[in-house]
Amino acid sequence: xxxxxxxxxxxxxxxxxxxxxxxxxxxxxxxxxxxxxxxxxxxxxxxxxxxxxxxxxxxxxxxxxxxxxxxxxxxxxxxxxxxxxxxxxxxxxxxxxxxxxxxxxxxxxxxxxxxxxxxxxxxxxxxxxxxxxxxxxxxxxxxxxxxxxxxxxxxxxxxxxxxxxxxxxxxxxxxxxxxxxxxxxxxxxxxxxxxxxxxxxxxxxxxxxxxxxxxxxxxxxxxxxxxxxxxxxxxxxxxxxxxxxxxxxxxxxxxxxxxxxxxxxxxxxxxxxxxxxxxxxxxxxxxxxxxxxxxxxxxxxxxxxxxxxxxxxxxxxxxxxxxxxxxxxxxxxxxxxxxxxxxxxxxxxxxxxxxxxxxxxxxxxxxxxxxxxxxxxxxxxxxxxxxxxxxxxxxxxxxxxxxxxxxxxxxxxxxxxxxxxxxxxxxxxxxxxxxxxxxxxxxxxxxxxxxxxxxxxxxxxxxxxxxxxxxxxxxxxxxxxxxxxxxxxxxxxx
Ligand SMILES: Cc1cc2nc3c(=O)[nH]c(=O)nc-3n(C[C@H](O)[C@H](O)[C@H](O)COP(=O)(O)OP(=O)(O)OC[C@H]3O[C@@H](n4cnc5c(N)ncnc54)[C@H](O)[C@@H]3O)c2cc1C
Numbered sequence: 001x002x003x004x005x006x007x008x009x010x011x012x013x014x015x016x017x018x019x020x021x022x023x024x025x026x027x028x029x030x031x032x033x034x035x036x037x038x039x040x041x042x043x044x045x046x047x048x049x050x051x052x053x054x055x056x057x058x059x060x061x062x063x064x065x066x067x068x069x070x071x072x073x074x075x076x077x078x079x080x081x082x083x084x085x086x087x088x089x090x091x092x093x094x095x096x097x098x099x100x101x102x103x104x105x106x107x108x109x110x111x112x113x114x115x116x117x118x119x120x121x122x123x124x125x126x127x128x129x130x131x132x133x134x135x136x137x138x139x140x141x142x143x144x145x146x147x148x149x150x151x152x153x154x155x156x157x158x159x160x161x162x163x164x165x166x167x168x169x170x171x172x173x174x175x176x177x178x179x180x181x182x183x184x185x186x187x188x189x190x191x192x193x194x195x196x197x198x199x200x201x202x203x204x205x206x207x208x209x210x211x212x213x214x215x216x217x218x219x220x221x222x223x224x225x226x227x228x229x230x231x232x233x234x235x236x237x238x239x240x241x242x243x244x245x246x247x248x249x250x251x252x253x254x255x256x257x258x259x260x261x262x263x264x265x266x267x268x269x270x271x272x273x274x275x276x277x278x279x280x281x282x283x284x285x286x287x288x289x290x291x292x293x294x295x296x297x298x299x300x301x302x303x304x305x306x307x308x309x310x311x312x313x314x315x316x317x318x319x320x321x322x323x324x325x326x327x328x329x330x331x332x333x334x335x336x337x338x339x340x341x342x343x344x345x346x347x348x349x350x351x352x353x354x355x356x357x358x359x360x361x362x363x364x365x366x367x368x369x370x371x372x373x374x375x376x377x378x379x380x381x382x383x384x385x386x387x388x389x390x391x392x393x394x395x396x397x398x399x400x401x402x403x404x405x406x407x408x409x410x411x412x413x414x415x416x417x418x419x420x421x422x423x424x425x426x427x428x429x430x431x432x433x434x435x436x437x438x439x440x441x442x443x444x445x446x447x448x449x450x451x452x453x454x455x456x457x458x459x460x461x462x463x464x465x466x467x468x469x470x471x472x473x474x475x476x477x478x479x480x481x482x483x484x485x486x487x488x489x490x491x492x493x494x
């Protein structure tokens with residue numbers, strides 16, 4: 001029997017598999033596709049996902065594979081009628097080290113995650129389709145079909161990260177309410193285009209339609225978007241060439257080759273449940289979004305990041321309260337993401353002037369789990385930062401050596417922060433514990449000196465406040481009582 005069978009090796013399944021593998025969980029990840037996905041699809045990585053990638057250990061590769069996005073110019077003929085960026089890049093702050101959306105094609109992001117999984121000893125099994133499964137009190141029995149070969153696999157848990165048409169969700173009979181609007185469609189294509197430079201994106205309006213041609217980060221390709229062709233038999237390259245020539249009025253731009261394309265339909269849906277016993281839904285299997293706002297992949301990655309440590313802890317004896325928290329936490333997050341992308345889609349439909357602009361609401365940094373059964377804040381006067389919130393970054397020193405809180409959080413462990421004085425009760429050795437002091441205050445072992453006050457400023461904590469930070473970087477407990485901290489730890493992890 002293996003521990004976890006992950007069905008689907010898109011960004012969600014790969015993130016989950018990495019989170020499980022790093023904790024020594026016996027995981028298999030299968031995908032029915034014969035080869036790895038090769039399209040740009042989700043090319044916007046949100047700031048919160050950058051933090052997840054830093055924790056997983058892929059941030060350097062992600063940074064090396066993308067950029068901050070291009071300036072876009074909207075043309076009428078030769079005249080530039082609008083110029084700007086989806087988001088204006090801003091400088092990092094002590095609490096937010098990656099404040100900008102980073103653009104990387106989805107096929108690169110997936111490759112980087114696969115490489116990380118390989119470092120952790122895992123690999124994706126291609127051409128392997130989940131065709132059926134049943135579950136009982138001890139585990140799940142799954143049927144995998146590879147070519148003509150049928151295999152039966154026993155796993156303690158099964159996760160359906162198998163996309164919007166999820167076999168797992170359908171097999172469980174979980175309703176997927178929402179709407180598909182066949183009148184709101186768009187053709188997205190990755191293409192080699194000659195005759196234009198790679199230094200900015202272009203939009204050419206043409207009556208009610210038009211075409212956009214935007215460089216695809218880290219590649220020689222462009223993402224070309226246009227209305228889908230009326231004649232579905234017309235070769236896509238020929239159709240796009242016609243659109244570009246007619247919209248731009250230029251005959252010197254050549255669409256040479258289309259490497260991937262899809263016709264997107266406005267499809268907005270949220271599954272009624274994300275869990276049935278030992279089977280979970282994650283990513284597009286549980287929620288599908290319009291691409292406006294770049295929420296789909298980012299939300300799926302956060303699902304995998306949320307679920308991985310919980311399954312791993314449960315496998316080593318942690319109580320079910322952890323797994324019970326997955327659905328309420330991630331369903332609320334998916335709802336928020338759907339509201340964001342739907343509101344932006346409406347702006348596009350209305351043709352609002354600012355429809356292309358993306359604000360901080362898409363970044364995922366303010367997403368919180370305050371309502372979760374895992375979030376307990378028993379202070380009589382809670383501060384601005386509470387249990388369930390993202391634990392911010394901040395600089396400090398230990399024994400005179402500069403460190404960042406994110407360096408201390410990185411890895412599969414929980415972190416304990418005690419403000420002012422160390423806790424009065426001994427802690428579980430599995431916790432990494434630090435005491436936060438002001439400059440000049442007595443500093444013992446594992447004391448973080450908050451030289452510039454950034455920790456206090458962003459954590460809004462008093463002397464005596466204790467905080468437990470979860471492995472996924474959210475604050476689980478805020479209390480003034482050491483006994484309460486021990487009780488929380490026992491209830492959640494032992
Ligand atoms: C044009 C476009 C632009 C987008 N832009 C953005 C963006 O900017 N930002 C963003 O966050 N999101 C964006 N998205 C959405 C994003 O691409 C998806 O949300 C994301 O791919 C979901 O990842 P996933 O891993 O959950 O599912 P998928 O990527 O769909 O992966 C599911 C995998 O499961 C496999 N599978 C399915 N059934 C089975 C089975 N029975 N057995 C085995 N394997 C199976 C499939 O082969 C597939 O590889 C965009 C989408 C589109 C179409």
